Amino acid sequence: MVDYMVVGLGLAGTTFCDTLRRNNKTFVVFNDRSQTSSRVAGGLYNPVILKRFTLSWRADEQLPIATDFYTKLENFLKVRFDEKLNVLRKFASIEEQNLWFEAADKEKLKPYLDTTLVKNENLGLKVPNGFGKVLETGKLDMKFLFDSYETWLQQENLLYSETFDYDQLLIDSSFIEYKNIKATNIVFTEGYGLMQNPYFNYLPMQGSKGEYIVIKAKDLNERNIIKSSIFLIPLGNDLYKVGATYNRGQKDNKTTEEAKRELMTKLDSLLDCTYEIVDHEAGMRPTVKDRRPLIGQHHEYHNLWVLNGFGSHGITIAPWAARSLYDRIESNVSLLEEINIARFT
Structure with a gap:
């Protein structure tokens, strides 16, 4: 029992x-x-919805609980799976920069949106208008x-x-x-x-199929998480995870060439260096x-x-x-x- x-x-x-x-x-x-x-x-x-510069649902309440939970779990298991990394949001225009500053003035977003613009110094990225930096972010090695x-x-x-x-x-x-x-x-x-x-x-439950690719880009040398139309997530050893797609029509865990092409098209608009695809994954998100x-x-x-x-x-x-x-x-x-x-x- x-x-x-x-x-x-x-x-x-x-x-x-x-x-x-x-x-x-x-x-x-x-x-x-x-x-x-x-x-x-x-x-x-990441507590911020970066498409619209709004706080994600109850993030200010949930994030401290999550941070404490995963730290204690690491200590219990005697492993490290939580890596503190900044998220840099690529600005598509000067207008987006202005929207960022407007959002950063809001009380609930102030702790998470840095008001100092980040200039792109990575020759492997196409970012003429710079970045906004999101704070209190990172990634778990799932x-x-x-x-x-x-x-x-x-x-x-x-x-x-x-x-x-x-x-x-x-x-x-x-x-x-x-x-x-x-x-x-x-x-x-x-x-x-x-x-x-x-x-x-x-x-x-609707379900939303998501696909990622993993690339190797020896000349990129990026340590931050980059958000443009996709996320570029550093994994170490010149590897980066790129994603994700959203597909409510397909209800399986199979990878598709269509999703790979979509990710590559978005990636090509961000990267100014060569890369090779080394992995491709898919899964059904439990969305409601x-x-x-x-x-x-x-x-x-x-x-x-x-x-x-x-x-x-x-x-x-x-x-x-x-x-x-x-x-x-x-x-x-x-x-x-x-x-x-x-x-x-």
Whole structure:
């Protein structure tokens, strides 16, 4: 008998499991790695929507929680996956510079938008109008984070590397049982895999396929994250991750030549140096129609819960959302209406 079963081990599953660990709750995890969006993601945390120079949803509340969460997780696992890097937003025109300064005057954006323009000194970049620097940003090495956490789970015999069979889930009023394991609650953190879940597939998840390419550019020598029409993310050893595309029509994890061409076209408008493509990845983001997470309790079975739908700002949202669900289950703290799945029931 354990306190929790968790199904899925992407960003939602990992942050919820570690919230359980920190609160001395017992749990087991089922994961088959069928959902790839968290693993292939760029790993950026950035509080500003750089297309419009606005604060992302509740970022000022979520970012401090996320920063503290990942620092403590690094210390627990004795690894380093969080790299503090500035994001430089390429200005397409003088008008965009002016919009940047207008945004930087707003109270909530002041901590995140540097008002000193950054001149481009990298000969490998085409940036005639300079950059704006975003503060409190960086990137997580997502694959290393997940691999490190999986290793710990395996050492503790808490991980079942298998596909969860919903038909074998037995639900009682006081517990749930699956393959001779009993738990008080089960939390589904399956990303876009939620669409196959018979208990929660009524929720309006749209899904958005994202594709990235990884390039090698020996003459670029850029240490900052560059944002133009795409993100250029330094990985070290002359490697850079470039992305991402957004495609709501395709519902799979397969890479496409169309997306590669789109990324290359945007990249060619930014780079003034040669490069070669060394990798190409794709994953389905768990996006929701109203762009808010899916968190809450099943409308019929009170010990079934869901944590999902973080979209493209998942790294910042996840620790806050995991804590929100934990407090709801353990202390009956009400969820915000805008994240509670009751809005769709």
